[in-house]
Amino acid sequence: VAMAHLVAGLARCWCPSPLQVINFPVVQLHMSLMAMRASQKDFENAMNQVKLLKKDPGNEVKLKLYALYKQATEGPCNTPKPGVFDLISKAKWDTWSALGSLPKETARQNYVDLVSSLSSSSKSSGQVEPGADRKPPGYETLVVTSEDGITKIMLNRPTKKNAMNRQMYHEIMLALEAASKDDSRITVITGNGDYYSSGNDLTNFTDMASGKVEELAKNSAILLRNFVGCFIDFPKPLVAVVNGPAVGISVTTLGLFDAVYSTDRATFHTPFSHLGQSPEGCSSYTFPRIMSPSKATEMLIFGKKLTAREACAQGLVTEVFPDSTFQKEVWTRLKAYAKLPPNAMRISKEVIRNKEKEKLHAINAEECSVLQERWLSDECMNAVMNFLSRKAKL
Numbered sequence: 484v485a486m487a488h489l490v491a492g493l494a495r496c497w498c499p500s501p502l503q504v505i506n507f508p509v510v511q512l513h514m515s516l517m518a519m520r521a522s523q524k525d526f527e528n529a530m531n532q533v534k535l536l537k538k539d540p541g542n543e544v545k546l547k548l549y550a551l552y553k554q555a556t557e558g559p560c561n562t563p564k565p566g567v568f569d570l571i572s573k574a575k576w577d578t579w580s581a582l583g584s585l586p587k588e589t590a591r592q593n594y595v596d597l598v599s600s601l602s603s604s605s606k607s608s609g610q611v612e613p614g615a616d617r618k619p620p621g622y623e624t625l626v627v628t629s630e631d632g633i634t635k636i637m638l639n640r641p642t643k644k645n646a647m648n649r650q651m652y653h654e655i656m657l658a659l660e661a662a663s664k665d666d667s668r669i670t671v672i673t674g675n676g677d678y679y680s681s682g683n684d685l686t687n688f689t690d691m692a693s694g695k696v697e698e699l700a701k702n703s704a705i706l707l708r709n710f711v712g713c714f715i716d717f718p719k720p721l722v723a724v725v726n727g728p729a730v731g732i733s734v735t736t737l738g739l740f741d742a743v744y745s746t747d748r749a750t751f752h753t754p755f756s757h758l759g760q761s762p763e764g765c766s767s768y769t770f771p772r773i774m775s776p777s778k779a780t781e782m783l784i785f786g787k788k789l790t791a792r793e794a795c796a797q798g799l800v801t802e803v804f805p806d807s808t809f810q811k812e813v814w815t816r817l818k819a820y821a822k823l824p825p826n827a828m829r830i831s832k833e834v835i836r837n838k839e840k841e842k843l844h845a846i847n848a849e850e851c852s853v854l855q856e857r858w859l860s861d862e863c864m865n866a867v868m869n870f871l872s873r874k875a876k877l
């Protein structure tokens with residue numbers, strides 16, 4: 484009943500004309516503040532783009548836009564929580580508050596990214612020049628689908644072994660945020676092609692070689708911290724369907740999933756020392772607890788590559804399937820799990836995970852700050868340059 488009121492309330496408040504959300508007085512105030520600062524030009528353009536959207540993006544997205552707006556302009560939510568019966572204000576407060584300590588610049592970037600993904604899926608009037616390249620609708624680096632109670636987030640850069648570039652980090656965060664609020668019961672991350680993911684896209688570091696390295700390292704640490712934070716806070720059962728080899732951050736974050744199903748063709752590899760880097764994804768904490776401390780050390784310090792069966796024996800992988808029947812068996816199982824009562828699953832996850840959340844956020848912050856220094860080291864720069872000049876592969 485409360486949800487029905489909320490939906491009706493949001494519809495009354497935000498749906499009538501194209502995107503009434505931008506008519507909020509507070510937002511208009513922020514628009515004029517934004518206009519005063521040239522460095523926020525993209526943000527301002529995005530605000531204008533929102534007005535031109537023909538298709539209503541729905542209440543969930545409008546709430547997200549509102550929250551990112553507030554975060555980008557005012558910072559973390561510190562206003563008193565509205566009463567339970569003030570459903571609309573509470574929904575807005577909850578969405579803003581859920582952004583936690585997301586930095587203003589990241590919120591601004593996420594706002595711009597979100598508007599850009601909306602613009603490409605909803606043709607804006609008179610804005611696209613004839614013959615100009617049009618972006619495919621929706622995400623650029625992911626394919627996100629939702630059916631049978633399961634939202635599937637598929638990493639989609641198969642020709643790059645699903646290496647995670649900055650765009651992909653942002654899109655995964657957006658997709659997780661949307662999945663946490665949609666009506667699916669389980670969320671799955673998987674890869675398109677023969678790899679699950681080859682980890683961080685090493686070209687993310689190419690800019691490091693050209694000036695302002697400290698700033699780039701700092702921004703990368705912020706991006707990584709927010710990215711991993713989304714996994715720590717994800718409220719529904721999160722399942723990895725590991726369709727092939729996994730490297731680096733795509734392995735470390737597995738410790739934050741609720742189940743990991745793997746093809747027997749997959750391998751699990753965290754070559755941080757080879758790359759002059761150090762563990763992330765909370766693996767410095769989760770891995771010694773999931774597997775024995777010395778096995779974790781072998782992976783995280785010495786870069787030992789595990790087969791799927793070894794990873795399963797160590798507890799990192801829940802179950803391994805023959806590659807020939809992998810997809811069929813895993814999806815049959817997941818569809819059955821998705822029929823379980825959603826609130827029970829969500830609450831059970833809360834009971835299992837909540838005790839650790841604060842600790843995990845602290846570990847994440849520490850790992851990112853250590854990495855920020857590592858990325859500036861000769862060891863790291865040389866390793867990246869060797870890969871990019873094709874002198875080194877894993």
Ligand SMILES: CCCC/C=C/CC(=O)SCCNC(=O)CCNC(=O)[C@H](O)C(C)(C)COP(=O)(O)OP(=O)(O)OC[C@H]1O[C@@H](n2cnc3c(N)ncnc32)[C@H](O)[C@@H]1OP(=O)(O)O
Nearest residue numbers: 642643644646681682683684685686703707731732876877
């Ligand atoms: C900002 C947040 C930072 C978070 C930090 C996270 C840490 C990590 O994730 S560390 C792990 C980083 N990953 C790697 O070091 C993997 C590097 N890749 C490889 O060693 C090999 O590509 C491979 C063993 C994964 C696959 O080898 P294979 O011979 O089968 O295929 P390739 O021809 O090498 O790859 C095809 C194509 O894809 C490009 N590519 C693959 N992985 C990456 C990557 N991680 N970054 C950038 N590009 C990658 C590769 O260059 C090829 O591209 P071209 O076809 O254009 O040459």
